[in-house]
Amino acid sequence: MYGSHNGRFGMRGTGVAVIGAALLLAGCSSSGDDGKGSGGGKNPAAIGQQPKATDPYWVNPDGNAARQVARYTEDGDTKNAALVRRIAQQPVGEWIGPDNPEAEAKGFTEAADKAGREALLVLYNIPHRDCGQFSKGGAADGDAYRSWLEGVAKGIGDRGATVILEPDAVLHLVDGCTPQQFHEERYDLLKGAVERLKKQPGTKVYLDAGNAGWHTPDALFQPLRQAGIEAADGFAVNVSNFQTTAVSKDFGKQLSAKVGNKPFVIDTSRNGKGPYTGGDPANSWCNPPGRALGETPTTSTGDEQVDAYLWIKRPGESDGDCRGGPKAGAWWPEYALGLARGTE
Numbered sequence: 098m099y100g101s102h103n104g105r106f107g108m109r110g111t112g113v114a115v116i117g118a119a120l121l122l123a124g125c126s127s128s129g130d131d132g133k134g135s136g137g138g139k140n141p142a143a144i145g146q147q148p149k150a151t152d153p154y155w156v157n158p159d160g161n162a163a164r165q166v167a168r169y170t171e172d173g174d175t176k177n178a179a180l181v182r183r184i185a186q187q188p189v190g191e192w193i194g195p196d197n198p199e200a201e202a203k204g205f206t207e208a209a210d211k212a213g214r215e216a217l218l219v220l221y222n223i224p225h226r227d228c229g230q231f232s233k234g235g236a237a238d239g240d241a242y243r244s245w246l247e248g249v250a251k252g253i254g255d256r257g258a259t260v261i262l263e264p265d266a267v268l269h270l271v272d273g274c275t276p277q278q279f280h281e282e283r284y285d286l287l288k289g290a291v292e293r294l295k296k297q298p299g300t301k302v303y304l305d306a307g308n309a310g311w312h313t314p315d316a317l318f319q320p321l322r323q324a325g326i327e328a329a330d331g332f333a334v335n336v337s338n339f340q341t342t343a344v345s346k347d348f349g350k351q352l353s354a355k356v357g358n359k360p361f362v363i364d365t366s367r368n369g370k371g372p373y374t375g376g377d378p379a380n381s382w383c384n385p386p387g388r389a390l391g392e393t394p395t396t397s398t399g400d401e402q403v404d405a406y407l408w409i410k411r412p413g414e415s416d417g418d419c420r421g422g423p424k425a426g427a428w429w430p431e432y433a434l435g436l437a438r439g440t441e
Contacts, residue, residue: 142166142178144185146212151397154188154217154259154407155209161428162189162413180437181413181430188394189366190219190261190409192426195236198245202252215257215299219409220249220290223266223283228274231383231417231425239282246290250297257299261362261409262290262329264336267320268307288325295328303362303404306332309340309348310372318355330404331360337410338364338382339372342392346403353402360401365391366408369440383419384432389439412436 144158144166157163162185169178191205202218209216222245226235236242266287269275275283287304294302304326306317326332332352335345342365349361369389373381390412396405413433415422423429 142170142182142185144182146214147186147188147394149213151395152188152393153215153396154394155205155212155214156186156188157191157205157208160185160189161411162433165413165428165430165433177434180434183390183437183440184412184433187408188214188217189411190217190407192219192221192411193249195222195234195245198248199252202249202258203254204252206253206256206258209258210256215259216253217259217261217407217409218249218253219261219264220246221264223263223286225275225279225283227265228269231419239286242286243289246293250293250300253294253297253300255298258297259301259303259362259405259407260294261333261336261407262294262302262304263287264305264333264409265307267305267317267324268311271307271312271316271320284320284323288323288328291325291329301330303331303333304329305336306334306349306352306361308335308338309344310338314348314352314355317352321352321356326356326359329359331362332356333362333364333407333409335364335368337366337416339368339370339385339388341368341371342406344371346400350402358402360404362405362407362409363403364409365394365406366410366412367391367436369436380419383416384422384429386420386435387439388436390436 142163144156144163146156162181165181166178166185169181193201205218206216222236222242224235224238224242227233236245266283270280270283291302291304294300304321304324306321321332334349342363345363349363353359353361367388368391370387373385373388392406394407398406413428413430413436415425415427415429415432417425422432
């Protein structure tokens with residue numbers, strides 16, 4: 098309907114996230130740079146870290162993709178294990194759940210710090226989230242959101258973290274699907290979130306700014322200013338979407354010029370073949386077939402305005418219950434395999 102929503106969180110199991118954080122605190126990550134991992138019992142998929150110089154973000158050795166690699170390996174399915182390993186060996190965004198923000202943020206950042214890396218966190222809990230679509234939900238009200246955010250900040254502490262702040266939150270103000278009576282509060286919450294997170298000494302904050310297929314820089318720069326872009330480190334484009342890197346870079350540069358030349362990051366997780374052009378354009382964003390992984394995460398982009406290519410959307414997790422997919426945010430191995438095959 099809106100051509101923008103990407104079903105990236107939904108009811109993603111908070112229990113799983115907390116358990117994952119506990120495992121991370123138990124120290125199942127590898128600090129090696131060779132990408133081979135420890136190979137120990139806690140990491141049966143043998144997932145390690147990428148070279149720090151080009152990719153300083155933490156690879157979760159116990160993520161959904163890593164677990165799938167382990168299952169395929171145990172079943173003797175070496176072909177599919179190798180395909181999903183293309184996802185598992187890259188750092189992806191860790192989406193902080195609504196119920197245990199401090200514990201989750203602490204778990205992820207401590208595990209990253211132990212591995213000599215930096216955590217990539219995604220905050221997606223704004224009240225009235227996603228206009229009641231596949232990823233509806235969010236904090237009950239402004240006070241609940243501020244309390245949740247405080248938990249996130251405390252969990253991060255002084256460790257290194259890059260935060261992608263509230264995908265779609267600004268854009269759903271621009272396109273009008275968020276009711277007018279909530280606009281003032283949302284701007285206040287976003288601006289306050291930037292300011293609060295920037296009090297953490299090792300935290301960088303990128304405010305979501307949509308994608309090149311959804312509204313123009315002219316429609317976005319004033320709302321981004323109201324949402325606190327001046328105090329942020331920059332903005333994020335193409336989160337959970339499929340616009341090509343070249344198109345996203347052009348869009349980002351046009352927008353940057355209107356917001357004080359702020360740098361930006363690009364979500365390249367699933368943009369290897371660009372957006373889907375078949376079927377109904379209104380749901381081209383929802384589990385489109387025939388897509389591919391994009392450029393692997395790196396801070397060596399060759400462009401001083403582009404701080405990083407990141408996999409903010411976790412490849413292989415559903416956009417929602419469309420095209421045969423499970424609920425938003427659920428792991429879908431068949432889709433993961435399709436993305437990996439698309440890069441061959």
